[in-house]
Amino acid sequence: MNLLSLAYKNLQRRKLRSAFTIAGIALSAWVLVTLLGFNKGYEKSLNRDIDNMGFQIVLTAKGCPYEAATLMLKGGTGLRYMPEKLVEEVASAPEVAATTPMLMHAEFDPYKGENGGTVVYLGVDGETYPQMKAYFEFASGQWFSAPEAKEIVLGYEAAELEQREIGDMMLLPGSEEEFLVTGILKRTGTQDDGMIFMPLRTVQNVFNKQNLLTMLGIRLKQGIDSSAFEEKLYQLPDVQVVSMAQVKNTIISLVKSARVIVLSIAAIAFLIAVFGVLNTVLMSVFERYQEIGILKSIGALPKQIFAMIWIETILLCSGGCVAGIVFSYAFAGISEKLIRFFLPFAPNGELIFLSPDLILSAFAAITLTGMLGGILPALRAAHIRPLDAIRSEV
């Protein structure tokens, strides 16, 4: 009989105790792997969300809300405008790869709800905007046919709410003019899903905002230092610079602080589980004191006894670790829902990312720690003197 099967049989002799020890390790491994996966997934999703914005820097007039949600909360008020000629000035900078001008307009619709409500329109340039938002895909249709066309492209949710299909007509609040729906975008999981897009020139003309913009999206050339360029932009009068890198760094540093605390708790939980294993194996060594003595008296060497006990520890730790990893995969959906429930801000997409390298490192770390923990009971067993053991009353 080899040592592995002997160690396995020993664990089977105390099934319930072995099961509870494995469960302890499994629970702590589950928490640890999920947290490590969250660490990776959150950063990955946040990066993707920010990259999906299509531009690294947004230029707005000072004090202007640049997000549709903020605008809706403020009842469509607070919009400020920049002159359109700013586009040429910024676009001519050598650091800039592309720019896209936008004009957001909030209109009060008296027939929305009991007391009316705000509808937000985003005027975009049909040429440059789609290039910035390369991830946009059409569920049906296409972008506008001309810069001043009376046409509308709808985000997925806006189309659902308005029950629009390609070729349908839409009205703007307070206007009798009809606008043709030329495209419906696929769901993106961003605020663009609820957006009503119109050609920039059309929005400027219809809402009497000629030569004005609310935002200018800027994409920089590869390798350009975005902070240095932002400093340059601050020289422009009456504009505010919103850097996506800044937004990302702020969120990530906040999450990092919370992560240190949570990971420390997970590490403590894991150490407790390892001490549980140590205790279990040590108990089993004491219980088998005479048995180990007999083994030694019939010729088992100390290194073989050491290996047998050590293998038992490794089996417990690796078994628990595998179970914990399986739990992490199986319950990733639920864990994600819980995290989203408790977290004030969570990006779209996968929040818990369990990559093969993460799983392998977690498995290696947990098993190695278990192996270290198993040295003491294995040494105790290896040093048992056969005669003392056989004579003992244990």
Add this chain to the structure above:
Amino acid sequence: MRKFLYFLFVFLWSAETIAAVGCDLNDPDRDVKRFFPDSSGYKTEYVSVAKNGGEELYKQMENRLGDQFNGIYETIDVPYTLYTVLKDAAPIGYIHGVNQKGKYGGMQVFLIMDTKGKIKHLYFQKLTSKNAKELRAPEFGAQFAGLSLTDFDVYDVAARTAMPGSAVAAIQNPAPENTEDFYAALRGTKKNLILLDSFIFHKREAEK
């Protein structure tokens, strides 16, 4: 154990799916009190054809409507919000809304019902139309008061005709130049009544 695994599967799977758009009251506390001033509270339930009868019910409803459901927006999994209005824990009415395609945008057609299945009020929460003012006028909504699904059963949605002399045939279009939105309002009302019948009234009869 099998039930637990089934629940787990549904729960994990549902995390990946995104349901179709529903129709809620913007301000339920205010609206319930407005339509039922003597109410003491309300109960909110989320119902769907998928959960209440599935494909078979969906087909039955389509037949009863006399028109095909729009495959994009009137899907089997649309989550409907049903408000049961209470007075001292006893139901005194229901409020239920549906999305309906109008000529220029989505309409949200809410029916305020009594417990016997008769319309008390018709309320357009959202309406984009050149004749929004006329359609939202109390005079237009008043024409629906007292009607039930039995009255609408004689209205052919596809043909846009009602049996002469019936209560639905008597409903006047307040803006004759815009027939699209008028017929959309009638379709939305009939669809809403069919849904309410499936979710409440028919179920209640079956339980008796």
